[in-house]
Amino acid sequence: MIPLPLSVIAEVVGGTLHGDDVTVSAPAYVDSRTPLADGLFVAVVGERVDGHDYADGAHAVLGSRPTTAPTVVVADPVAALGRLARHVLDRLDVTVLAMTGSQGKTGTKDYLAAVLRTLAGEAAVVATAANNNNELGVPLTVLRADAGTRFLVVEMGARGVGHLSYLCDIAPPSIAAVLNVGTAHVGEFGGRDQIARAKGELVEALPADGTAILNADDPLVAAMAPRTRARVVTFGESGDLRSRDVHLDDLGRPGFVLEHDDRSAPVQLLQTGLHQVANATAAAAMAMAAGFALAEVARALGEATSASRWRMEVHHRADGLTVINDSYNANPDSMRAALEALVAVGGPRGRRTVAVLGEMRELGGEHDAGHRAVGADAARLGVDVVVVVGEAASAIAEGARAGAGEVIVTAGRDEATAWVRQNAGAEDVVLVKASRGAALEVVAEAILMSSTEETTA
Numbered sequence: 008m009i010p011l012p013l014s015v016i017a018e019v020v021g022g023t024l025h026g027d028d029v030t031v032s033a034p035a036y037v038d039s040r041t042p043l044a045d046g047l048f049v050a051v052v053g054e055r056v057d058g059h060d061y062a063d064g065a066h067a068v069l070g071s072r073p074t075t076a077p078t079v080v081v082a083d084p085v086a087a088l089g090r091l092a093r094h095v096l097d098r099l100d101v102t103v104l105a106m107t108g109s110q111g112k113t114g115t116k117d118y119l120a121a122v123l124r125t126l127a128g129e130a131a132v133v134a135t136a137a138n139n140n141n142e143l144g145v146p147l148t149v150l151r152a153d154a155g156t157r158f159l160v161v162e163m164g165a166r167g168v169g170h171l172s173y174l175c176d177i178a179p180p181s182i183a184a185v186l187n188v189g190t191a192h193v194g195e196f197g198g199r200d201q202i203a204r205a206k207g208e209l210v211e212a213l214p215a216d217g218t219a220i221l222n223a224d225d226p227l228v229a230a231m232a233p234r235t236r237a238r239v240v241t242f243g244e245s246g247d248l249r250s251r252d253v254h255l256d257d258l259g260r261p262g263f264v265l266e267h268d269d270r271s272a273p274v275q276l277l278q279t280g281l282h283q284v285a286n287a288t289a290a291a292a293m294a295m296a297a298g299f300a301l302a303e304v305a306r307a308l309g310e311a312t313s314a315s316r317w318r319m320e321v322h323h324r325a326d327g328l329t330v331i332n333d334s335y336n337a338n339p340d341s342m343r344a345a346l347e348a349l350v351a352v353g354g355p356r357g358r359r360t361v362a363v364l365g366e367m368r369e370l371g372g373e374h375d376a377g378h379r380a381v382g383a384d385a386a387r388l389g390v391d392v393v394v395v396v397g398e399a400a401s402a403i404a405e406g407a408r409a410g411a412g413e414v415i416v417t418a419g420r421d422e423a424t425a426w427v428r429q430n431a432g433a434e435d436v437v438l439v440k441a442s443r444g445a446a447l448e449v450v451a452e453a454i455l456m457s458s459t460e461e462t463t464a
Contacts, residue, residue: 008034008046008150009095013067016047017079019094020069020087026077031067034151035088037143039065047150049088050074051143085142089177092146096159096178099152103178104293105161106220107171107209108186109202110341111286113138113315114278115186116162118290121311123158126299134160137315138336141166145174158297165205175212182296183209183237184220184289188227189340203227213237218296220289222246242292243285250274250284258321259351265291265305272305277312279319279331280348282341287311317448319348324455327433329358332451333440337367342381345440350388353436361392361431363423363450365441366399378402386410392430396423396447420446424453 010032017024033046039061042048050058050070062074069079069087081087096103106115113135120134133152135144140162152159161178165171188203210219210231217237222228223246232239242248250263251271261284262275276283287308294304313320317335324330329352333345346362353360362385370377383406385393393407394415407414417423431437431454439451 008032009098009153011095013077013079016067016069016091020079020081020090022069022079022081022087024077024079025073029067029077033066035069035091035147037147042066048076049084049143049147050078051084088146088150089142089173092149092177096149096152099154099156101152101156101159102182102297103159103161103180104182104184104297105163105175105178105180105209106184106186106289106293107163107165107206108184108222109189109206110338110344111186111282111289112140112162112164113318113335114283114286115184115289115293116160117314118287118308118311119293120160120314122290122294122299122304122307123160123297125307125310126294126303127157130155131157132160133158134314135162138162138164140164142170142173146177149178163209165208168201168205169208171205171208172212175209179212179214180209181214181217182220182293183213183217184293185209185222185228185231186285186289187222187225187340189338199227203231207231207234210235210237220292220296222285222289240292240296242288246288246292248288248292248295250288253281253284255281255351257352257356259348261287265301265308267295267301270301272302274305274308276308277310279321279352280344281351282344282348283319317451319345320451321352322451322455324433328431328454329353329436330451330454331436331438332448333438334445334447334451335443337365337440337442338370339367339377339380342367342440343384345438346381346385346388346390349436349438350390353391354389359391359431359435360389361394361427361435361437362390363394363396363427363437363439363447364400364403365396365445365447368442368444375402379406382406382414383409386412394423394426396420396441396445396450400441400445420450424450427454 014028031047033043035047037049048065065076068076123132163174215236219235219237219239223241224243249266253263259279291304320332322330379402382403392413395404441447
């Protein structure tokens with residue numbers, strides 16, 4: 008954050024200053040439990056919590072009414088936060104790289120941020136933390152940038168048409184990637200065509216001298232090329248940037264050859280799952296659009312470690328049991344990718360595979376069909392045991408029972424944990440996955456705690 012007096016912030020956002028004109032020199036934040044010294048506390052009124060009630064002790068506040076701290080009062084603090092972020096960004100010499108997609112956003116963001124930090128320096132890169140990719144998260148990310156920032160890596164999510172256009176007004180990208188159009192949030196959008204319409208707003212926001220990175224293997228994404236003025240670069244099996252000779256090691260970590268024009272370079276990733284290849288290839292395309300060479304990007308990808316919790320985390324219990332904790336979020340496409348990773352880790356080595364699966368949310372009218380499809384995928388892939396967690400995910404069991412393997416239906420997290428602890432052993436591989444609201448990370452952690460020690464791959 009570049010230092011700004013609160014009076015200047017009030018002028019920028021069209022607010023009124025109440026209290027002392029202190030200078031804000033640290034980023035903005037919304038969680039009073041993790042305050043930032045000299046930062047700006049954004050007091051948001053939510054369904055259950057009013058941020059203004061937690062403003063005591065804050066250095067400065069952006070809110071909709073005065074507080075005990077120096078406060079800029081506005082009608083809408085979230086909208087004002089966006090205006091402040093754009094004001095700050097316009098005063099920095101920063102390349103904004105943005106990505107969206109139904110799945111893979113955070114994985115691609117993490118790969119890209121890691122590559123840029125390796126090649127440009129740690130202090131030169133600011134990236135979205137976790138998945139803070141909405142109307143609050145994007146400006147909070149922008150306001151972490153300062154005069155030393157060269158690259159701003161921004162994950163952007165959307166819940167409907169117009170959302171990405173709004174986010175691009177806050178952080179206009181010069182390099183932007185659309186990764187895929189899947190079924191995540193299909194209930195909110197009303198169909199994949201509407202998702203494609205919304206996701207394409209990202210490349211529509213690019214300037215003529217920008218670069219659009221599009222997935223050549225997704226017809227709905229490839230069809231976005233005419234919607235942008237920018238140069239188009241594609242990635243995927245039929246793209247400008249391609250992966251060849253893909254193979255997996257004993258932990259399901261992909262290695263491949265990255266190709267562009269007549270150049271190629273080997274890559275060995277440190278994360279589990281075949282789907283990581285697409286994430287890494289998209290990140291490589293974005294890094295190359297930012298001016299880095301294929302060989303150095305490939306080398307940096309091989310050094311990248313995951314920056315986000317509960318996303319294909321591979322843990323080994325002391326007795327040998329392997330747990331893949333991918334509990335951060337889920338939709339039918341990412342569930343399928345995680346199941347494929349589970350089978351890749353366990354199947355070739357004859358280890359029993361156990362999938363602990365919970366509810367996928369925000370599927371709307373596709374809720375039951377989406378869950379049945381995941382169960383059918385588990386059966387098709389040959390998963391040995393499917394443990395379904397909770398009534399909301401029960402349709403997974405319906406789909407899984409159509410194929411081979413054992414299906415266990417549990418009432419909730421405690422029962423699922425107990426079953427795995429009592430029935431899974433040293434030679435097994437356990438996947439834990441569901442939407443964030445299901446909180447299945449507690450299941451993964453409890454499975455590991457059933458032995459006295461565990462190590463992380």
